[in-house]
Amino acid sequence: MTRRPAAGAAEDLTRDLDLRLLVPALAAWAVSAGTLALHPAGLVGLAAACLVTAALVLRWARVSLPLAAIALVLASTAGHAAAREAGPVRELAREHAMVELTGVVTKDPVVVGGQRLDGATVRLVLRVDEVSGRGRRSSVATPVLVMGDATWQRVHWHERIAVKGTLLESEPGDDVVAALRPRGEPRSLSRPGAVARVAEHLRAGLRDAAAPLPPDARGLLPALVIGDTSHTPPDLTDAMLATGMTHLSAVSGSNVAVILAFALGGASLVGVRRPWRPWVAVTALAGFVVLARPEPSVVRAAAMGAIGLIGLSRSRRTAGLPVLSAAVVVLLLVDPWLSRSYGFALSTLATLGLLLFTRTWGEAIGRRLPRRIRSWGPAIAIPVAAQAMCAPVVVLLQGSVSVVGVLANLLAAPLVAPATIAGVAAAAMAPLWPFGARLLCWVGALPTLGIAKVARTCATIPGGTLPWPDGAAGALLLTGVTLLLLLSGRWWAHRARGHPVLAAGVIVLVLAGAAPTSAVTWPPEGWRFVACDVGQGDALVLATTPGHAVLVDAGPDPTTVNACLRRLHVRVLDSVVLSHFHADHVDGLPGALAGREVREILATPVREPAYQWSQVQALARSRGIPIRDVVAGDHLSWAGVTGDAWWPARRIAAGSVPNNASVVLAVHSGPVDLLLLGDVEREAAHALLLQLRRDPAMTAEAAGFDVVKVAHHGSGNLDEGLMAEVRAPLAVVSVGKDNDYGHPSPKALEVLRRNGYAVLRTDQRGDVAVVTVGDDVGVTWRRR
Incomplete structure (x- = not known):
């Protein structure tokens, strides 16, 4: 009599088979990503070698199957590359x-x-x-x-x-x-074509129906349904990034799973027979793909969402991994360049985490919950599994680890389905009954506003985002940490239960060492000046009275300057000084003005580039903010801060006219004296040096600076004589990480070093702050 294996053994055998099918897909993915740059002939040669080797070792399926999958993907990549490279x-x-x-x-x-x-x-x-x-x-x-x-x-x-x-x-x-x-x-x-026109008509109808909603809902509802983030407020985008919720505002597998679940559930409720329900789901999926546009990212999301639903189905759970493995290979055959797509990696890893861990983790979590909510275990396990699998890829994108990501996604998860369903229904109804579509959008606005509230609240939790090495090193490190926890987590939990006091002490020490102190120590007490980390641009903040400040330049991006001012608790800008009108100094102005009282804008009289001056003028006019010129010799005064304009004294046609027209300010804030050089280049800097030498008062002032904000992000186009004349203990360089200009230049750094400056760069330190304690001046910074 043949003995049947126990249920557990059968499940283990199936799981082993599933994992064996997953290996070829992962191997093909890795090889595809590493060989995309090869010539088609080289790809064909590699594919042939893999195919021959697979035939020779056919009896060893664990080796032959991955080789066959690699050969297929390489051959497909060669065909795609040859077709696209054909021609001139x-x-x-x-x-x-x-x-x-x-x-x-x-x-x-x-x-x-x-x-x-x-x-x-x-x-x-x-x-x-x-x-x-x-x-x-x-x-x-x-x-x-x-x-x-x-x-x-x-x-x-x-x-x-x-x-x-x-x-x-x-x-x-x-x-x-x-x-x-x-x-x-x-x-x-x-x-x-007709399909594209229908899709655009539906999308436009959704945007129009959502137009009357509050800003957060107006931006998020189309993002949840069709991936349109054009109206999402920048600060909400930042909050969702910090909390690991950005996947909600893109067409992803979770959106597809919601639509499929709703279609299947609705079909069941209205009495559709079981054999017909898959066709209802397929129809709903096809309609959603048309609405969101059948681009590669949407097709990928549709595939992963369908696989995820299969994995959660009790009757088809064991089919999840084989289907995912086949889908990865097929998608790579259709579009080999997906192998280097972050979106493809995140979708695949999230689905893999759902298939591997949701059941076991859900059961384990459920056993520890009260009886009435024990069935919530799988729902809690889904975001935890997805976060664990996707975290190494997310590190590559943002260089940090979200500690509150799981909590934020758990809180937002119940709100995603009703918002998505209401949005899809509104899009379908908009061409037929616009008023009904607007009503449905208001229904969807309630959960959408809840999602926004979760993102904003969790983003402000102290220590919610931990800094982490970015790049491949950071991803590998986090992968190792994650694997260590997955493989040895039970052992550590057992040891912790046996020695609770020791475990609690270790946890406290780890948290104390890892938690960033800037959440509770920033802004630093007694801060007088902060160079905001806004990338390749300038945004300099001078403190006046509590909640008030002067902003010198607004950086290249509204989101980053707004975030810096919020960190400093600045509610009122007594003045905004625009040294000149280049994009990296004025494009962030909408963010500086967002939600703040701004009393005036002071600017260089050289209105170049003209189109950017007109944009600044229009923005100021719309807010009723007066603009006035600043020229050499002007004296500026705010509460506790004074400034003397050293430049511009005249227009210089050589070099960059806007840069050489920068407002240069000698600022006095309590015991701190600063020189802010804007973006002046060699011509204006040398003219300023000659003017300084002719004016005894300026000469005396130049000898006492504590801080010099280096001109033009550390460009090599500087006047060495001026930097020697105004030498100070500290030079601050406002510069973007890995910028395309090579700033700060080796020449500028050498000039600063030779003249005794200590150099602090925003690309390395983050926000740089000058602080005072009595008459003592110090410096600190807030890392990224």
């Missing part, structure tokens, strides 16, 4: 040729870096089918990234267009062959 686009890009392209828009226009005062920077992908350049016309099938201005926001998905511009070569392995800087506006050749 790569060669024309190497020559930076002026070309005319004709093609179809395959990815929606996306505004990069937020709304900028100098016009939006828009990116989209064009599948080029015809290129004209260097006197010849060719038919191709090549993806090209288009980097345009605000006019490109009018382009529609799947619209056929023609455009002229300069081609730039992309990096090997990128998902596009070249980039195009367009000259002029796009010319529409044909409208999108």
Whole structure:
């Protein structure tokens, strides 16, 4: 008599089989990501070698199956690469040729870096089918990234267009062959197809129906349903990033799972027979994909959402891992460049975590809950499993670990489904009954506002986000820590139960050493000056009275300057001084003005670039804020702070006119004396040096500075004589990490070192603060 294995043994055997099927998919993924930059011929050679080796070791399935999967993906990558590289686009890009392209828009226009005062920077992908350049016309099938201005926001998905511009070569392995800087506006050749027009009509209807909602709901509801984040408030985006909730504002597997669950549940309630319910789910899924646009990211989300639902189904639970493994390979065959996509990695890892851990962790959590809520265990386990699996990839994106991410996602999870369903229903109803769609949007606004409240509240929890090494090293470190906890967690829990006092002491010590103190010590007591970490730009804050300050320049991004002012508890800006009108000093102005009283704007009289001056003027006029000029010789005074304008004394045509027209301020704040040099270049700096030498009062003042804000982010285009004349104990360089300009330059750092300055950089230190205790002056900083 044959003995049947016990249920547990059978489950273990199935799990082993599932894991064996997962290995080929992961191996193919890894090899694909590492070989995308190879020539198609090299890819074919590798695929053939893997296939031959797999045939030789066919009897050892654990080796042959991964090799076969790798061979398939490599062969597919070679075919895709050969097709897209065929034609002259790569060669024309190497020559930076002026070309005319004709093609179809395959990815929606996306505004990069937020709304900028100098016009939006828009990116989209064009599948080029015809290129004209260097006197010849060719038919191709090549993806090209288009980097345009605000006019490109009018382009529609799947619209056929023609455009002229300069081609730039992309990096090997990128998902596009070249980039195009367009000259002029796009010319529409044909409208999108019927499916695309229907999708756009539904999306526009949802946006219109959501327009009357409060700002948070108006931004989040379309984001939850169709991934449209264009109206999401910047500070809410920051809060969702800090709490690990950004996946909610993109079309992801969780959205798809909600739609499928609702369709299946609704079909059951209205009496649809079981054999027909999958067809109802497929129809609902197809409709959602059309609404969200069948782009690669949406198709990926649809696949992962369906797999996740299979994994949670009791009758099909063991099929989850094989289906996920097959889906990974198939998606890589269709689009090999997904192997380097963060979105693909996050979707796959989240689904894998759900399949591997939700059941066991849910049962374990349920056993520790009160009897009435024991069934909540799996619901709690889902975000925990997803967070554990995705955390190493998230570190690559933001360089920090969210401690409150699990809590925030747990609190938001019950609100996602009703908001998503209401939004999808509103989009479907909008063309037929706009008033009903608006009512549905108000229904969806309630849970959406709850999601926003969760994000904002959890983002303010002290120590909610821990700094972590970014890049590959940080990801590998967090992966190791996660694996250690998964593999030895039970052992550590057992040891902790046996020695509770020792365990509690270790936990307290770890928390004390790891928790950032800036949450409770920032802003530092007695702060007089802070150079905000706003990336490649300037945003300098001078304290006046409690809650009041003077802002010198506003940085390149509204979100970062707003966040810095909030950290400093600044509610009123007595003045905003704009040293000049370049984007990295004025584009953040909307964020500085957001929710604050601003009494005046002081600015250089040189109104260049003219388009940015007009934007600043319009923004000030809309808020009723007066603007007045600052020139050399002006004396400025605020509560506890005075400033003397040393420059501009005249217009300098050499070099950069706007930079050389920067307002230069000698500031006195209690015992602290500062020199803020704006972005003056060598010409203006030397003129300032000569003026300083002619004026005994300025000469005497120059000998007493405590801090010099280095000009132009540490550019090498400086006047060494001026830096020697105004030497101070501390030089602050406001500069962006890994910027494209090479700032601060080795020359500037050498000049500062030679003249005895201690250099603090915002890209290395974060916010840099000068503080006073009595008459003593010190410096501290708040790391990223």
